[in-house]
Amino acid sequence: MMGRKKKNIAEIDPDSCMHCFECIDICPLNAINDDLAVDGSLCDGCGKCEENCPSVAIELVEIDTT
Numbered sequence: 001m002m003g004r005k006k007k008n009i010a011e012i013d014p015d016s017c018m019h020c021f022e023c024i025d026i027c028p029l030n031a032i033n034d035d036l037a038v039d040g041s042l043c044d045g046c047g048k049c050e051e052n053c054p055s056v057a058i059e060l061v062e063i064d065t066t
């Protein structure tokens with residue numbers, strides 16, 4: 001069996017988010033769209049959005065890419 005590939009992507013908790021859109025501005029890969037949805041194929045898990053979210057609404061979660 002091939003090894004499973006994993007990576008981290010950002011996940012936004014809609015209940016904690018206050019829609020400041022800081023994360024959209026700060027993401028170097030434009031991985032967060034205007035609806036605050038993270039595109040897992042673009043996000044590389046750099047963590048910049050998580051570090052800069054004033055509501056602590058973002059966490060990095062590990063996903064399977066296989």
Ligand code: SF4
Pocket residue numbers: 012016017018019020021022023024036052053054055056057058
């Ligand atoms: S930075 Fe945090 S609070 Fe602001 S829009 Fe993004 S997830 Fe929501």
Ligand code: SF4
Pocket residue numbers: 009010026027028029030031032038042043044045046047048049050
């Ligand atoms: S972890 Fe990095 S690449 Fe992914 S959405 Fe946040 S700022 Fe963008």
